[in-house]
Amino acid sequence: MHNSQVNTSLPLNLSSEIDEGKSAEFWRLGDVVxxxxxxxxxxxAGPGRDGADVQERAVALLRRAIELGVNHLDTAAFYPSHGPEGQTHFESLDWANEVIRRALAPYPEELVIATKVGPMKDRLARPDELRGLVEAELQALGLDVLDVVYLRLHGVKSIAEHFGALAELQAKGMIRQLGVSNVRVEQLQEAREIAPVVAVQNRYSVGFGRVNDEILGVCGELGIAFVPFFALTAESREAGGVPDSDAVQAIADRHGATAAQVRLAWTLSRGNHVLAIPGTSSQQHLEENLQAGDLILSPDDLAVLDAITD
Known part of the structure; x- marks a missing residue:
């Protein structure tokens, strides 16, 4: 975290764990681990309406995440304050960012906050609008510089103009590292000709992997982090309340694990460069998700999961 104040009451000390041979649990995003x-x-926010109780629970959850050693938060201005979990709301811009600031600022030194810009209500922002979106993220989070900013795309062929605009903001010191989201291999290559890319965030999960297998492999070859969204649940289950597939649940039962832990373990098995960013509004689920790295799936388990189509 690169801001003018550091919170020593929420300490994160990762260097000792890396020194103890746990480096496989970590990945370097540019100059941060x-x-x-x-x-x-x-x-x-969870499924309820916004209110003081929702915010208090969210604040407590974020602080618990830091206590458990989480040092990579993924957010966006358009993440919702209410409604079905995972639903986007442009009517409550910056809700998640402001809750993160309330919970954690001044931030622990080793905390990395990644955010994304591009989507606006009903359209993609123009390149000349990206600076305003970045400035709004800085203000909402209470930061001097954003650690990682993804350019989130939809419905465009060339990303050069948009990514070039973010690269200019990086050169001005507003952004440390750049990523791209919802992109194809050729768009990643186009971006890399403009500025270094430290991470790609695309949809990827059990049942929805094949379409992005190529870019996942390219990222591994280039040393770029691949950060799946919808890794915890298929898109059809993002709102919650829909049972997981029998195959996933059977593997979970055999390991004494949850279905979510199985999905996360499968995600992490795709390569050391793959990062998971599971979200939840439940402290119990938070703690379960963070234990997924300890779950070792057998080759037979992986073969079954590879064959699933959601």
Missing amino acids: VRRIGFGAKRL
């Missing part, structure tokens, strides 16, 4: 299991803020 993160745990491979982080936390995504998209489902932070």
Whole structure:
């Protein structure tokens, strides 16, 4: 975390763990090191309406995540304050960011906050609008510089103009590292010709892997982090309340694990460069998700999971 104040009451000390031979649990995003299991803020609010109780629970959950060693938070201005979990709301911009600031600022020194810009209500922002979005993220989070900013795309062929605009903001010191999201291999290559890319965030999960297998492999070859969204649940289950597949549940039962832990373990098995950012509004689920790195799936388990189609 690179801001003018550091919170010593929420300490994170990762260097000792890396020195103790646990480096496989970590990945380097440019000049910062993160745990491979982080936390995504998209489902932070839960299914209820916004209110003081929702915010207090979210604040407590974020602080608990830091206590458990999470040092990679993934957020966005358009993450919702209410409604079905995972649903995007442009009517409550910056809710998640402001809750993160309330819970954790001044931030622990080793905390990395990644955010994304691009989507606006009903359209993609123009390149000349990206600076305003970045400035709004800085203000909402209470930061001097953003650690990682993804350019989140939809419906465009060339990303050069948009990514070039973010690269200019990086050169001005507003952004430390750049990523791209929802992209194809050729778009990643286009971005890398403009500025270094430290991470790609695309949809990837049990049952929805094949379409992004190529870019996952390319990221591994290039030393770029691959950060799946919808890794914890298939898109059809993002709102919660829908049972997991029998095959996933059977593997979970055999290991004494949860279905979510199985899905996360499968995600992490795709390569050391793959980072998980499971989101939840439940402290119990948070703690379960963070234990997924200890679950070792057998070759037979992996073969079954590879064959699933959601």
